[in-house]
Amino acid sequence: MNKTTKRLLRQGLLVATGFLGSSLLPVYAETTTATPPPAKKIYKIKSVSKNLLRTVEKAALTQIKPVFGAETALIPKKFLEGQESTQNASTILSFVPGVNATSTNPIGVKTHISVRGFSQTQVGYTFDNLPIADLFNGGLSGGNNNYADLTNLIPVTLGETSGIRVTYGTPSPDINAIGAIGGNIDYLPKIPSVKRYESVFAGFGSFNTRSYGAEINTGVSPGYGNLLLRFSSRQTAGYLDHSPDREYSYYAAYDLPQISPTSKWSVIFLLNKNQGATAARMPTALLQQYGPYYQWPLSFTYANSTAEHMMAIVQNKTLISSHAVFGVKGFYAYTNSNRLEYVNPSANSPYNSFVTFYLNPAQTVCQYSGNDFSGNNSAACQAQTINGDNYHSYSYTTNTFGFNPSVEWLSHYVDLKAGGLGAVSLYHSRDYVYGSPNVPEVAGYNNLWNEHAWRLYGKLYAQAKIKLTRSLAITPGLKYETVSTHINDVPGYYYTVGASSGRSYSEVSPYAGIQYKPIKAVTLYANYAVGYKYPNITAFYAADSNATSTSPSTPVTIKPEQVNTYQFGAAYKHDGLDASISFYRSDFAHTFSSYYDTTTGLTYEYNIGSSSYQGINIATAYALDNYISLYGNYSLQAAHYTSNSSSAYGVATSIGEPRANTPTYLAGMGIEGHYMGTRARLYGNLVGPQYIEASTGAPTSISMPAYATMNFNLAHTFQIHQYGVKNMTFSLSGVNLLNSEASVLEKQFPYINQPGNYLEAEPMMPRSFFGTVKMVF
Numbered sequence: 001m002n003k004t005t006k007r008l009l010r011q012g013l014l015v016a017t018g019f020l021g022s023s024l025l026p027v028y029a030e031t032t033t034a035t036p037p038p039a040k041k042i043y044k045i046k047s048v049s050k051n052l053l054r055t056v057e058k059a060a061l062t063q064i065k066p067v068f069g070a071e072t073a074l075i076p077k078k079f080l081e082g083q084e085s086t087q088n089a090s091t092i093l094s095f096v097p098g099v100n101a102t103s104t105n106p107i108g109v110k111t112h113i114s115v116r117g118f119s120q121t122q123v124g125y126t127f128d129n130l131p132i133a134d135l136f137n138g139g140l141s142g143g144n145n146n147y148a149d150l151t152n153l154i155p156v157t158l159g160e161t162s163g164i165r166v167t168y169g170t171p172s173p174d175i176n177a178i179g180a181i182g183g184n185i186d187y188l189p190k191i192p193s194v195k196r197y198e199s200v201f202a203g204f205g206s207f208n209t210r211s212y213g214a215e216i217n218t219g220v221s222p223g224y225g226n227l228l229l230r231f232s233s234r235q236t237a238g239y240l241d242h243s244p245d246r247e248y249s250y251y252a253a254y255d256l257p258q259i260s261p262t263s264k265w266s267v268i269f270l271l272n273k274n275q276g277a278t279a280a281r282m283p284t285a286l287l288q289q290y291g292p293y294y295q296w297p298l299s300f301t302y303a304n305s306t307a308e309h310m311m312a313i314v315q316n317k318t319l320i321s322s323h324a325v326f327g328v329k330g331f332y333a334y335t336n337s338n339r340l341e342y343v344n345p346s347a348n349s350p351y352n353s354f355v356t357f358y359l360n361p362a363q364t365v366c367q368y369s370g371n372d373f374s375g376n377n378s379a380a381c382q383a384q385t386i387n388g389d390n391y392h393s394y395s396y397t398t399n400t401f402g403f404n405p406s407v408e409w410l411s412h413y414v415d416l417k418a419g420g421l422g423a424v425s426l427y428h429s430r431d432y433v434y435g436s437p438n439v440p441e442v443a444g445y446n447n448l449w450n451e452h453a454w455r456l457y458g459k460l461y462a463q464a465k466i467k468l469t470r471s472l473a474i475t476p477g478l479k480y481e482t483v484s485t486h487i488n489d490v491p492g493y494y495y496t497v498g499a500s501s502g503r504s505y506s507e508v509s510p511y512a513g514i515q516y517k518p519i520k521a522v523t524l525y526a527n528y529a530v531g532y533k534y535p536n537i538t539a540f541y542a543a544d545s546n547a548t549s550t551s552p553s554t555p556v557t558i559k560p561e562q563v564n565t566y567q568f569g570a571a572y573k574h575d576g577l578d579a580s581i582s583f584y585r586s587d588f589a590h591t592f593s594s595y596y597d598t599t600t601g602l603t604y605e606y607n608i609g610s611s612s613y614q615g616i617n618i619a620t621a622y623a624l625d626n627y628i629s630l631y632g633n634y635s636l637q638a639a640h641y642t643s644n645s646s647s648a649y650g651v652a653t654s655i656g657e658p659r660a661n662t663p664t665y666l667a668g669m670g671i672e673g674h675y676m677g678t679r680a681r682l683y684g685n686l687v688g689p690q691y692i693e694a695s696t697g698a699p700t701s702i703s704m705p706a707y708a709t710m711n712f713n714l715a716h717t718f719q720i721h722q723y724g725v726k727n728m729t730f731s732l733s734g735v736n737l738l739n740s741e742a743s744v745l746e747k748q749f750p751y752i753n754q755p756g757n758y759l760e761a762e763p764m765m766p767r768s769f770f771g772t773v774k775m776v777f
Contacts, residue, residue: 069513124177170531205770245276388435593697609645660693707742
């Protein structure tokens with residue numbers, strides 16, 4: 001085998017195991033001479049090398065680099081170390097240029113993420129390049145911003161990741177995100193390392209926040225494989241009034257013993273469970289009167305939730321020739337959320353957030369019999385009295401099965417990649433009311449709704465990296481997607497006769513990227529992509545709620561949100577300086593918006609004309625010497641409607657009106673140093689003003705003011721090497737040192753039974769401190 005073939009084989013295996021994609025299996029190829037004749041070689045796959053992180057592990061700052069012509073940011077493993085006590089898998093993204101991420105407690109519930117101004121439901125989320133976002137709603141936790149949000153759901157934690165990769169703009173066809181028209185966030189799984197170790201850790205901080213856990217890595221054992229096990233628990237009283245929360249995380253990654261030298265199997269399992277209070281978005285008038293962390297008195301209303309997310313992945317990589325690798329992944333994901341909400345029946349408030357789903361005890365209900373979910377009007381409706389409705393039991397469950405095959409072929413001039421993704425997700429959402437906390441579930445008697453749905457997703461793709469010269473490469477690609485959704489509503493308060501509706505969509509998305517290096521230190525890049533975001537489950541609610549005993553549900557007319565993305569930029573890397581600048585524009589057709597009906601509590605998704613997002617990203621990092629580095633970034637972004645449009649819900653938009661929740665600018669800067677086992681980081685973030693949206697989805701002229709935060713992290717590792725202890729690390733972190741008081745999200749709602757509107761807000765975390773200790777054996 002000549003040197004060129006060896007290089008190609010090594011490159012092919014790195015690519016196949018995650019260098020340009022996911023990273024479940026860290027492998028490399030080695031050639032060993034078999035028995036004569038010497039021309040015969042045996043290709044082996046061994047678990048001894050790193051993957052994508054190998055190229056950035058020495059750096060401790062976010063890296064910006066082009067991949068297939070698209071700007072990509074990578075948070076490496078070193079950057080994540082010591083952050084788990086103050087950051088979670090969502091808020092850590094605020095270190096990335098152009099990303100704004102918040103949550104309403106240190107653990108990470110009720111997250112809000114935007115990437116270059118795109119909302120969290122326009123962004124894809126993957127774990128090991130497999131979708132973890134809800135196939136029916138998008139986002140990491142539902143994302144509807146309505147009653148059905150899964151606010152306490154935490155699909156992935158920092159302890160389960162070995163790096164995070166953010167792709168800006170509509171991603172290339174090989175990224176297995178669904179509806180990722182504004183970008184994708186890929187959590188790289190933590191994988192077993194070669195060396196054996198055990199560790200324990202614990203922490204304590206503000207708001208009575210406590211954490212503890214342990215991690216075991218068996219190391220490579222011939223005939224036994226390599227196993228990583230991890231458990232952690234975090235709990236907090238929360239900075240909002242009476243909002244305690246607790247999380248349990250279980251994680252395992254196993255490299256199976258090799259049966260064949262050219263094939264490798266691995267398994268990943270994670271389970272994240274959360275239980276606690278569900279904090280409410282509060283009227284700003286009450287926050288000004290009672291303080292920024294005020295919540296409704298428990299005698300008026302409260303909500304407690306339990307949520308869990310489980311995911312299991314099985315993967316195989318097989319070398320099928322000296323130039324080709326075949327891979328396959330199978331996965332199963334389970335999500336379940338249960339919330340019990342109490343509303344005082346004697347409450348009297350003009351605010352919608354307080355009286356959510358507060359109904360009259362006497363109402364028309366539909367006695368349901370049989371097991372007919374086809375909407376054949378088998379319910380008999382009559383006025384009955386439910387035993388109160390001050391308790392609401394809401395449950396949301398999904399089961400998702402998926403299959404992801406791929407094949408890669410590499411040569412000197414062309415790298416080819418093709419594959420697909422197939423997934424089916426089953427959904428069950430229900431809400432029951434009663435006068436006591438032991439709420440029975442009797443369909444047709446005390447259910448506000450009880451719906452079942454399924455969604456089928458299929459994707460086929462092909463892309464190539466054509467290396468025209470050593471310094472010039474182009475990446476054409478094509479993706480075909482098909483989505484089918486069907487929903488059945490059992491008769492209940494909102495669906496008096498029950499109904500069924502559904503619709504299928506099929507779209508083709510082209511992609512083209514280019515990268516050019518005029519000199520060694522400079523890379524120029526550009527790409528063009530078309531993407532589609534398919535309707536959320538809320539788009540089907542209107543069809544079923546309009547059904548009557550004499551007419552079926554109305555047709556679903558909503559169209560997929562379509563985007564054409566253009567971006568180009570330049571990156572420079574030389575003598576300790578990393579710098580990049582990029583420009584982007586995304587033009588939307590059939591823009592999605594959502595209407596929250598304050599009289600029924602239902603949310604309806606609809607199309608509202610066209611819109612455009614555009615901006616500039618600038619990022620720099622400079623190593624002063626071997627010990628101190630500086631970094632900074634700045635993003636200027638704008639989003640507005642580009643057509644005069646109206647919807648069936650009375651919402652109208654005009655050319656130039658702003659899209660909500662898009663900060664006009666984001667900025668970050670910091671300094672980091674390390675010396676003799678000590679690491680220190682001081683950094684600040686600035687979030688610009690952003691316009692507020694009405695509950696109907698209509699734009700407003702009101703904007704949230706800008707705010708700034710300052711944070712630090714200090715850690716020191718003591719080398720022990722006695723009594724079985726290798727080392728011990730102490731760390732201290734501080735958040736919001738300036739103690740800024742600001743809202744991370746605001747929304748406009750109409751008053752009840754009186755004219756006018758009011759604002760609801762979610763306040764950011766006040767000044768807080770957290771300390772941790774970790775022992776490695």
